[in-house]
Amino acid sequence: MSSQQEYILVTGGAGYIGSHTVVELVNSGQNVVIVDSLVNSSYDAVARVEFLTQTAIPFFDIDIRDSEKLSEVFKQYKIKGVVHFASLKAVGESTQIPLSYYDNNVNGTISLLNVMKENKVKSIVFSSSATVYGDVTRFGDNSMIPIPENCPSDPTNPYGRSKFMIESILKDIHSSDESNWKVAILRYFNPIGAHPSGLIGEDPLGTPNNLLPYLAQVAIGRREKLSIFGNDYASHDGTPIRDYIHVVDLAKGHIAALGYLAKNTGGLYREWNLGTGKGSTVFDVYHAFSKAVGKELPYEVVARRAGDVLDLTANPARANKELEWKAELSIEQACADLWKWTVQNPTGFKVEGYEWKKFEKVGLENRLHSFTNGPLTIALANRGALIQDLSFNGEHLVNAFDNGEDYKLPTNPYFGTNIGRVANRIANAEFQLNGKTYHLPKNENQNSLHGGSLGFDKVNWLGPIVRKKEGVFTVEFLIVEKDGTNGYPGDLKTIIKYTIDSSSVQLEYEAELINDKVDATIVNLTNHSYFNLSGEPTTDDTDVTLFYDQYMKVDDVSLLPTGDIVKFEGVTVGQPIHLDKDAFFDYCYIVDKDATQIDTRGNELKPVLQATHPRTTTKFVFSTTEPSFQFYTGDGVNTKGFTKRSGFCVEPARFVNAIHFDKWASQVILKKGEKWGGITKYSFSKK
C-alpha cells in the first residue's frame, strides 16, 4: 500500500466481469484497488479473488456517485488508470426503473469522471456493451453482421441507452482535451462461464436473465426447466445466434486495452468489440452445457421474446489486430467452468448457515464469519483467522472480544488466534539454517515469542473460501508471509482449513514455501483458543484429564526447554485434574518424543485432553496429530473483561524451541517442495 506504487482502480470490481478482470490484472502484475457499492454484488467475490491471487486488494464499499468518498480513494492511492464496470445491467429491469439506470450508470460515470479529472487521472477503460448497437438487422441487408465498431448506435432499452450516453460523454471529454484523455470503449458481446478455479463466477440475484446462468440453475435443481424463446429463426436449428465469450477471455481483453492505452503516447478514444466472431445458437449452447453436466437438461420452446433478433455476432477484427487480443476459450470450456463453479457453489456466494458481518468500524478486511451447524456455532474473524466464538448447545466455550478493535489491545493474550510462523519461544530470537543466522524480533525478553511482533495473529488472513457439502462446512483462510517478515526467510503460504460439523471443529494447517526465494524456513503453527466450559468468569472447578504425562522440562528462569523429556509429577494419565486457584499449568506435554515429521497429517488424530465442568452439560475432547501440546491455565491473562484463569489453552504443536535441538529440528524445518501439515480437532458432546 505504498503511496509510491501505482494502482489500477476497478469500479464494480466485485461483480461478475469485474472480479474476473481483477484476477487477470493482479496476475499480470498490476496493483488493484476496488470500489464497489455491493448493491448488486458480493464482497465474497473480492475475498475469493484475494484468496485466488494470494494478494490483499484494497477495497472500498463506495457508490461512485459519492464523489467525496471516491475522491478520498484517489488521495490515498496513486491511481494510474480506471477500469470502469460499476453499472446496473439488466435490460428488462432497465425498462421498469429507467431512472435508477440513468442515475447509477450515467450519473455514476459523471461523478467518476469528475473525480478522475480533479485528480488528473485521464485514462479509462469503459465497460460498454454490444447493446449499444441495437437491432442491427434494421439495416436489412446483413451489412452489419458480424457487427463492426462503426455500426451506428441505436440502443433499444434504457440500459443500452445509458451505456451509449456514457460513450458519448467519454467521446466529448476526449474531444475537449484530446492529447490527454485516453478512453477505451469495450463493447462486450455475451460473457459466459466462470473462473476455472471454481472460486468465482456469475451469481445472479433473483431469476437469471441470461441463458447459461438460468441453465446452470436448472442443472443444479434450483429451476425446473429452460424456456427457449422461439425455434423458428433462420438459423441452422431455428434458435437465435449470439456471440458467447468466456469471461476469462473477456477479462483479458481489459488487460490488452490497458496495455494499448499505456503504450499510446497521446490521447485517444477508441471502441473495440470484445467477442469471438463466432455465432452460436441457443441450442448449441444448450447442448454444450448439457454435455458438461453429463445429461440432457429439461427445456421447452416458447414464443419469441419481444426485441429478440436472429443474429448478433461480433466482428472482433479491430480488437484482434490493434489490441493483439483474441478470444481463445471455447464454449465447451466455458460450460465446463460454469458447471464447476455451480457444483462447488450451488447457491452462489451465499451458503446456508453462513453469515458474515463487519468486525471493525472501518473496512471489510476483518470480518466476522459465523457458521451454524445444529447445536454447534463457530465465529471466525479474518484477523489471525481467529476463533471468536465456539458455542455448543448455546453455551459459549471460548474467551473472546466482541469487536475487532479490542483484539488489537496490547494486553490481548492471543485470544482464539492462530499462531505463526513459529509458535512458542525461540531462544535468543535467532536461529541458524543452511549456515545462515536469522535474527527475529525479541518480543519476550531475549526470546522471540509466537512469530514475532507482526505474527500471523496480527494480520488479516485472506478469504475465507466457504463451502458446504453434505452438511459439513469447510472454511479456508490463507496468508502469504513475505520473505523477511519478522526476520523469517522465504515467502510462506499458509492455509488453515476449518471443517465444521454439528459436534466438532477441525483445524488443518498447511504451509509451504513459494516463489523460490529460499530453500528452507522454519514453521510451527498452532491455535491459541482459551476454553472455558463453566459459563462463569473463571475456569475454576473444570475437570481436565490429560492423556499424556511426559513433559518437556524447562529452565525455571528462561522458561526454555532443557532438552529433557520427563514424567510430570502430579498428573496421572486418565485421572481428572480439578482446576482451582492452586492448579497452575503452563507446560508442554509430549505425545511422541521421537517425532521428526514436518507434516503430521498422516498421523492418527489422538485425544490428548478432555474437559468437563459441573455447571454445564458439555464434554470437550481435544485431539491432534501433533507430537506435543502446551497446556496453559491462563494465569498470565489480564485484559479487557478477563483476568487470570478465565480460560485454559491447549496448543498442539512441534516441540518448543525445536530449531535449537538437533534431535528435534526436523519437526520445524520446512524445505522447498515440502509441506508443513497438522490437524487438530475439538469435539463436543453431552456429558
Add this chain to the structure above:
Amino acid sequence: MSSQQEYILVTGGAGYIGSHTVVELVNSGQNVVIVDSLVNSSYDAVARVEFLTQTAIPFFDIDIRDSEKLSEVFKQYKIKGVVHFASLKAVGESTQIPLSYYDNNVNGTISLLNVMKENKVKSIVFSSSATVYGDVTRFGDNSMIPIPENCPSDPTNPYGRSKFMIESILKDIHSSDESNWKVAILRYFNPIGAHPSGLIGEDPLGTPNNLLPYLAQVAIGRREKLSIFGNDYASHDGTPIRDYIHVVDLAKGHIAALGYLAKNTGGLYREWNLGTGKGSTVFDVYHAFSKAVGKELPYEVVARRAGDVLDLTANPARANKELEWKAELSIEQACADLWKWTVQNPTGFKVEGYEWKKFEKVGLENRLHSFTNGPLTIALANRGALIQDLSFNGEHLVNAFDNGEDYKLPTNPYFGTNIGRVANRIANAEFQLNGKTYHLPKNENQNSLHGGSLGFDKVNWLGPIVRKKEGVFTVEFLIVEKDGTNGYPGDLKTIIKYTIDSSSVQLEYEAELINDKVDATIVNLTNHSYFNLSGEPTTDDTDVTLFYDQYMKVDDVSLLPTGDIVKFEGVTVGQPIHLDKDAFFDYCYIVDKDATQIDTRGNELKPVLQATHPRTTTKFVFSTTEPSFQFYTGDGVNTKGFTKRSGFCVEPARFVNAIHFDKWASQVILKKGEKWGGITKYSFSKK
C-alpha cells in the same frame, strides 16, 4: 405560502427564459416556487419579477444536483408540476467543458426526477432545444425544413447531446409508468427580446453568444461592431435563416404546455417545437434592431462559422394545434423590447456602485443593498425597505444592527425602517370610514402604533429596482399589503423610491389602492431613522435647529393629540438646541396647520430641521413636503448595543391620529383612484 396551495416549481427560474416564464405563470394565477443555483444567473431577475408581478415568490438558492436540499423544497411546498429550465446552455463552452454540461444538465435532471418521483410529482415541462435536431440539412432534400418534431435527433455538440439525453431519459421514465408521468418536451428555436416592462431581459455573462444580445451591446457602446459570419448562403440576402421567437411568446408556450398536461387525464410524453415558423436572416434581424435603436449599427462580414447551416426554421404546427398556442409578437416588437431593456439596464442587472449581500442567515428575501456615490454611502435592506447605513465622508450617521436577524428583536425601536400603513398612534386602535368601523391591533396600550403588529417595518419589501442615470441611483421597493392585514381595509400597493446622489438621499412614497376591494383606506407613511452625527454612542452635544415652532399638543397620559396646535416653548426658529441629557423631545411640529392634501409631492420641499455636531464635519439638513414632523430624541431606546439618546428621529408625516379629527382626516384618507404621496430629503454637506 399555505401548505394547502399548490405550486409550480420552476428550476432555473432566475435565468432568461425562466424569469420570463415565471412572470407569465404568476400572471396566469399560478403559485410559483423557484429553485436556481445562480451560477449563471442573477437573483436580481427574481427580485424584479417579484416587483413586476407584485408577488413574493419563494426562492431557493439550490443546485438541483443537491437532491437532499431539493427534496426539502418538495416537503415545504405542495408541488403539482415542474417547469425545468436549470441548465448550462452555451454550445461553444460545452465543447470545452463537456463534463460540466453533462453533470449540470443530465445529472441535474436525474437528481430532479429522483426527487419528483420520491414526492409523487410526475408532471414536467422540459426546456429542450432545436439543437437536438442537429444539422437538418443532412437530409439533403429539404424534407426536414421547416423542422417537424418527428425529425430524427442528431445533436452535434455536448450541449445538444445533454438535452437529447434528457429527452431520452424522460421518454424512458414515461414508458416505465405510462399512465402517470406527464412529460412535455419544448424544443425552443431562437428566443430573443425582453419583457416589455424593461425590468427583465437577457444578461449574458462575458461575450454574448447570440446575435441580438451582441448587437445590443454594440448599440449601447460595450462592443465595437457585429461580426456576420458569412453572407454567401442561399438566402435572400446571403445570411443564414433562423426562427427567432419573442421570449414572452416562448414563455407563454410553457403556460400552454402546462395547461395541456393538466387537462390530460392520463400520462403522456410529447415534444413540441416552440418557434414562429417564419425564418429571418441575420440581416433581417440586424435591420429590425437598427430600426429600434434609430441608427445603423456597425458590422462586418467575416468567414462562415463551422457548424452553421443555411436554414433552421421550425414547423410549429403541432404546438399551434395541440397547445392552442402561437407566437404572436414580431421581431420588430422583440427588438423594441430588447432596446428598452438595454437602455434601462445598460450593464444588465449589475449597476456600478451597487452591491448586495445576504442579510439573514437563511434566504435571499432580506438582502442588504449598498450604494456608493462619491462621499455618500447608503445601505438598504428589504425588511421594511429600511436604511441600515447612511455614511457621508466615512462617518456613519444612523443607528443600525449589522445583521437582519437583530432587526427582529422585540426591543428594536424601528431603526431606519419605513412605517405604514399608518405611522404614529391611532387612538383606541380603531377608526371609522364610510360608515364602517375598523379594529386594529392594540400594540401600544389601547392604541395602535406604527401600522400594527405586522406593519410595513416587519415585512420584506419586493425589489429593489435599481437604476443609475447620470450618476444618480434610483432604488424602488414595493409592498402590497393585503386587505385586512393589521385590520386595514383594501389591498394597498406602496412604493418607496430612494434617489441617491453624492450628497443627498431622497425618499419618495407612493401608495394606492388596487384590486377594487374597498373605496377607501387610511395611509400615513414615514421613515424612522435614528440619526447620530457624533461618531459616539450618544447624540449629546448635537446642535439641532428647528425651522418650525408650532406643535401638536398631546394629552400627558395618553400621548394623543388634543387637537390644539400651539407654540412650543423652548424652541426658537433658527436657533440651535444643544442636545444633552435634559433635552427631551418627542413632539409633532407643524409645517402646515391647514394641510388637507393626500398627495404632498406637489409641495415645495422645505427644510424643517438641521443638525451639526462639534466632533464631525457633517451638516445635515432635513427637508420634506409633509405637513408635520415628529422630532424624537430617542429617550425610550433600550436595545442590543444602543441605549437612550443613541440617535434622534425626524419623522415627517400627516398629523398624528388625524383620522379622529374631522379637520385633519382628509390628510390620511386615500380613496380608490387617488395616490398617497410624500417626499423627504436628507442632505449632507461639509460644515
